Amino acid sequence: MKTCNISRRSACTIHARDTSSKIFFARDRILPLTIPKSPSARCILRGRQGHFQVSSHSIDRKSTGKSRAVSGVEADTSGLEGLSQAQGLASLNFMDKDENFCGSDGSVLTRPPPLGVDSSNAKGKYWIRTFGCQMNLSDSERMAGVLETMGYMNTEDPDSADLLVYNTCSIRDKAEQKVYSALGRQAKRKRDDPNLRIVVAGCVAQQEGNTLLRRVPEVDLVMGPQFANRIDQLLEEVDQGQQVCRTENIEILEDITVPRRNSDISAWVNIIYGCNEHCTYCVVPTTRGQEQSRTAAAVRQEIEALAQQGFKEVTLLGQNVDAYGRDLPGFAPDGSGRRLWTFTDLLRYIHDVPGIERIRYATSHPRYFTERLIKTCAELPKIMPFYHIPFQSGDNDVLREMKRGYTHQRYRRIIDTIRHYDPHAAVSGDAIAGFPGETEEQFQRTMDLVREVGFDVVNTAAYSPRPNTPAAHWENQVADLIKLDRLHRLNDLVNECAGERSERYVGTVQEILVDGANPKDPTQMCGRTPSNRLTFFEGGQELYGKLVKVHIDESRTWTLTGHVVE
Numbered sequence: 001m002k003t004c005n006i007s008r009r010s011a012c013t014i015h016a017r018d019t020s021s022k023i024f025f026a027r028d029r030i031l032p033l034t035i036p037k038s039p040s041a042r043c044i045l046r047g048r049q050g051h052f053q054v055s056s057h058s059i060d061r062k063s064t065g066k067s068r069a070v071s072g073v074e075a076d077t078s079g080l081e082g083l084s085q086a087q088g089l090a091s092l093n094f095m096d097k098d099e100n101f102c103g104s105d106g107s108v109l110t111r112p113p114p115l116g117v118d119s120s121n122a123k124g125k126y127w128i129r130t131f132g133c134q135m136n137l138s139d140s141e142r143m144a145g146v147l148e149t150m151g152y153m154n155t156e157d158p159d160s161a162d163l164l165v166y167n168t169c170s171i172r173d174k175a176e177q178k179v180y181s182a183l184g185r186q187a188k189r190k191r192d193d194p195n196l197r198i199v200v201a202g203c204v205a206q207q208e209g210n211t212l213l214r215r216v217p218e219v220d221l222v223m224g225p226q227f228a229n230r231i232d233q234l235l236e237e238v239d240q241g242q243q244v245c246r247t248e249n250i251e252i253l254e255d256i257t258v259p260r261r262n263s264d265i266s267a268w269v270n271i272i273y274g275c276n277e278h279c280t281y282c283v284v285p286t287t288r289g290q291e292q293s294r295t296a297a298a299v300r301q302e303i304e305a306l307a308q309q310g311f312k313e314v315t316l317l318g319q320n321v322d323a324y325g326r327d328l329p330g331f332a333p334d335g336s337g338r339r340l341w342t343f344t345d346l347l348r349y350i351h352d353v354p355g356i357e358r359i360r361y362a363t364s365h366p367r368y369f370t371e372r373l374i375k376t377c378a379e380l381p382k383i384m385p386f387y388h389i390p391f392q393s394g395d396n397d398v399l400r401e402m403k404r405g406y407t408h409q410r411y412r413r414i415i416d417t418i419r420h421y422d423p424h425a426a427v428s429g430d431a432i433a434g435f436p437g438e439t440e441e442q443f444q445r446t447m448d449l450v451r452e453v454g455f456d457v458v459n460t461a462a463y464s465p466r467p468n469t470p471a472a473h474w475e476n477q478v479a480d481l482i483k484l485d486r487l488h489r490l491n492d493l494v495n496e497c498a499g500e501r502s503e504r505y506v507g508t509v510q511e512i513l514v515d516g517a518n519p520k521d522p523t524q525m526c527g528r529t530p531s532n533r534l535t536f537f538e539g540g541q542e543l544y545g546k547l548v549k550v551h552i553d554e555s556r557t558w559t560l561t562g563h564v565v566e
Helices: 134-149 173-192 203-208 210-215 225-239 284-288 296-308 343-350 371-379 396-402 408-421 440-453 480-503
Strands: 002-006 011-015 022-024 032-034 040-045 050-054 061-064 067-070 124-130 152-154 163-168 197-202 221-223 244-246 266-270 313-317 358-362 386-388 426-433 457-462 509-518 521-528 534-538 547-555 559-565
Touching: 124 134, 134 152, 134 163, 134 197, 134 225, 134 266, 134 313, 163 173, 163 203, 173 197, 197 203, 197 225, 203 210, 203 221, 203 225, 203 284, 210 221, 210 244, 221 225, 225 244, 225 284, 266 296, 296 313, 296 343, 343 358, 343 371, 371 408, 396 408, 408 440, 426 440, 426 480, 440 480, 457 480, 480 547, 509 534, 509 559, 534 547
Parallel strands: 124 152, 124 163, 163 197, 197 221, 221 244, 266 313, 313 358, 386 426, 426 457, 534 559
Antiparallel strands: 002 050, 011 040, 022 032, 061 067, 509 521, 509 547, 521 534, 547 559
């Protein structure tokens, strides 16, 4: 027997000395959840306190009121209500890897006061918490820039802020629920202080609209991501006593001088907003609208301004950067039928901006990732050899149900082409475990693809039904514990591949753009290789912002350690 006690906030360890142990729970169905081969597997059960013992053979649960009679198991499950219900989340979660760029709790924007600004004359303090992806981080910087032109100053303390901004993500239910939890805490403060302003921006705001205002009436402003650089105009409406909801589709304005960057080395640069894809699991087209490409001249102008300010690296952003230019007028003069501007053309156009040493981009879609683009990335020295191309599944039938627009074979050809032109490039992807209707055999094809490609990084997630998406309403939903079991096995494989890929750096010399100190060791600095591996090495603040040569002495799954060489 294996025994564990689980409470709401504690993690537990299940000791599994054999590889055949399985836990079978969830609703009225028998659902396998394999305990890993490792001596101890860490798991989390969110729910009220409960105690169970697990035998090394199958378990069949039968509901008998408060207690549950389980074949082969002695169980006291009082309080463990709806073990696999999505709401309440009383489910075994083996180290669910959080794909969220800002972390599961979001990130707080922190900036020093602008030069020459007297804090005593500030209009008030603003506080921004960002959930989700790089696009949201970029939007938060833009909002911060506008707020500072209004006279606000940044604070890290939400309780001292006069203006609270929650820049939200709706790609996963978990991030959405964290926003509502945070709003509940601040709503009481708003009732005590009517001058406090609460703003909900981003994708949850776009998705929920007036529903959010009805659910949390203390919120002053709900605004979609397309209004990030118009937050000043909307706050003026709030100051006139209105409760404002702005989520309609608009043409996004240029604002190249506005963003309050969260770094003075690397900067986000939006090149395309919105998404025209219709993946059946994804809420982004609903929350961010149709594609809107910025003009190439505007993109270059922003990058030139960043270079003049001393920035060394830019990351070009878009939901699908390689779809850039499809909505811009004109066709290529060579008679090829291509649009006048493609992502490939944009890269060549901006590549020679003086002062910019590195150019990255995210995210790409396999549908538009051409050999012409790959060849250009390999030829231009400032384009970093890191390719993030989400694959989502390795099974063609699942990809068809997702409406991804490519096959497993097409994706493999893209990877083969990348490694033909740049054998040392790093490749990253995204994968979903437990998409509706996914069988174990189909999931194994995803595992096979990860093994075959040997990814440097894979962002993984268990499928999460989202509002206004077709897949959320399908009847063939995969049970929660099966999804989490698959996610755990996928993460194990991803970690294994990442560790193997890291080993190839040992003994090499890598050029590192130094962007800060190691927060856990003040004697070390850190930065990233061209292929985006985080690297630590001994050094002082005099190296900040410089490109230095580092000999790699040691590798770990996700990071490297080395020493500076001349």
